Amino acid sequence: MYENFDAELGWAALHMPRTRAAVAALPALNGVRLACNMHLDLKMAPLVAGLIDRGAEVFLTTCNPTTVQNDVVDFLVKKGASAHAWRDMSDSDWSDSFDKALAWGPTHLCEMGADLTSRLHQSSNGPAIIAGLEATGSGISRLGGVTPRYPIFNWDDLPVKEGLHNRHMVGLTAWHTFFQTTHLTLHEKTVVVIGYGLVGQGVAAAAKAYGGQVQIAELDPARALQAKYDGWPVVDLLEAMPQADVIATATGAKGVLAAKHLQALKDGAFILNVGHVAQEIDVPFLKQHPHSQPMPYVDAYRLPDKTLYLLADGSMFNLTAGYGDSLNAFDVTLAVMAAGIGHIVDAGKDWQPGLYLLPQSAWKAVL
Numbered sequence: 235m236y237e238n239f240d241a242e243l244g245w246a247a248l249h250m251p252r253t254r255a256a257v258a259a260l261p262a263l264n265g266v267r268l269a270c271n272m273h274l275d276l277k278m279a280p281l282v283a284g285l286i287d288r289g290a291e292v293f294l295t296t297c298n299p300t301t302v303q304n305d306v307v308d309f310l311v312k313k314g315a316s317a318h319a320w321r322d323m324s325d326s327d328w329s330d331s332f333d334k335a336l337a338w339g340p341t342h343l344c345e346m347g348a349d350l351t352s353r354l355h356q357s358s359n360g361p362a363i364i365a366g367l368e369a370t371g372s373g374i375s376r377l378g379g380v381t382p383r384y385p386i387f388n389w390d391d392l393p394v395k396e397g398l399h400n401r402h403m404v405g406l407t408a409w410h411t412f413f414q415t416t417h418l419t420l421h422e423k424t425v426v427v428i429g430y431g432l433v434g435q436g437v438a439a440a441a442k443a444y445g446g447q448v449q450i451a452e453l454d455p456a457r458a459l460q461a462k463y464d465g466w467p468v469v470d471l472l473e474a475m476p477q478a479d480v481i482a483t484a485t486g487a488k489g490v491l492a493a494k495h496l497q498a499l500k501d502g503a504f505i506l507n508v509g510h511v512a513q514e515i516d517v518p519f520l521k522q523h524p525h526s527q528p529m530p531y532v533d534a535y536r537l538p539d540k541t542l543y544l545l546a547d548g549s550m551f552n553l554t555a556g557y558g559d560s561l562n563a564f565d566v567t568l569a570v571m572a573a574g575i576g577h578i579v580d581a582g583k584d585w586q587p588g589l590y591l592l593p594q595s596a597w598k599a600v601l
């Protein structure tokens with residue numbers, strides 16, 4: 235993806251002043267063994283490199299093999315990180331990576347999606363983790379089924395994360411990626427957004443700003459009502475399918491767009507996902523049909539009566555086919571993450587096991 239990695243890394247670091255300052259304010263991290271399970275794209279590099287410079291030992295795994303940028307992993311390994319992550323690694327390699335990270339003996343975890351914590355809690359063995367951080371709504375949902383053996387600090391639900399990154403960046407970057415990938419705009423198109431959390435709200439607002447005619451499908455009655463109060467038509471998902479030109483899943487849940495929905499779509503409809511899990515769409519159903527790739531990241535599946543276009547194989551579209559968040563917005567996200575790492579290193583041992591919102595005192599100085 236990068237034509238000149240060093241130049242792009244320098245550009246990213248230049249435009250992330252809050253992250254640079256937050257890393258500089260961290261205590262010395264000698265003795266900290268930090269396993270990071272995260273999207274490994276360019277924007278993560280300045281932060282992870284900064285942690286290594288501060289003395290941390292780092293083991294990198296990914297929360298999503300389709301978003302890994304191998305240049306970033308190579309760079310961070312040269313900086314001294316250990317890693318078991320590469321673009322499009324197989325499911326079994328991906329699963330092994332969690333065991334390898336845990337066998338490496340981390341003292342702290344920094345996660346997006348709770349893969350390491352979930353794996354660790356499947357057995358009574360494993361490293362004695364002092365504290366962890368979780369950055370995603372999907373990870374927080376998974377942790378609902380776990381009784382943590384160490385304190386885990388949720389920072390997805392901080393207004394500064396969900397209100398900024400989830401609400402404003404995902405929609406903007408998803409549609410930019412749509413334009414670049416398909417060379418089409420949303421004008422004259424009916425866009426159905428599935429899920430009206432902060433991400434879906436931003437995806438809907440950005441689609442409207444870019445000329446789309448937006449409808450919302452939402453299971454939760456309170457969120458559906460909120461969508462109505464925000465002025466959106468709220469539709470039944472199955473009934474909306476025949477009119478939809480573009481469908482965006484933004485739920486973080488599995489099996490949202492099932493075979494019956496896909497069969498009800500019209501010829502030429504586009505399908506994309508911005509949620510954390512690739513299984514929001516029944517991609518295996520589509521893969522039963524003949525297929526071609528008219529454009530990079532655009533797969534055309536020929537059903538008996540129509541062609542459907544699946545973008546980025548149903549994985550997180552804005553990060554897989556595009557650059558994801560802008561540097562300025564992600565600067566805030568990463569500065570909070572760096573402050574969170576400072577918190578789990580400094581104070582993690584003083585908290586009882588459990589799931590907590592990252593306290594404001596830990597991050598407010600970095601804004």
Ligand SMILES: NC(=O)c1ccc[n+]([C@@H]2O[C@H](COP(=O)([O-])OP(=O)(O)OC[C@H]3O[C@@H](n4cnc5c(N)ncnc54)[C@H](O)[C@@H]3O)[C@@H](O)[C@H]2O)c1
Pocket residue numbers: 370371372373396399400404428429430431432433434451452453454457484485486487489490508509510511550551552553558559
């Ligand atoms: N692509 C990105 O860059 C990016 C960035 C941040 C978060 N995310 C991911 O986006 C997803 C959504 O995040 P969020 O903060 O809005 O989550 P959220 O949990 O607040 O909202 C998800 C909404 O989807 C609804 N939903 C679930 N199943 C549904 C179904 N079958 N039909 C209709 N609605 C359904 C839920 O009721 C909920 O209101 C998460 O997986 C999150 O990790 C992606």
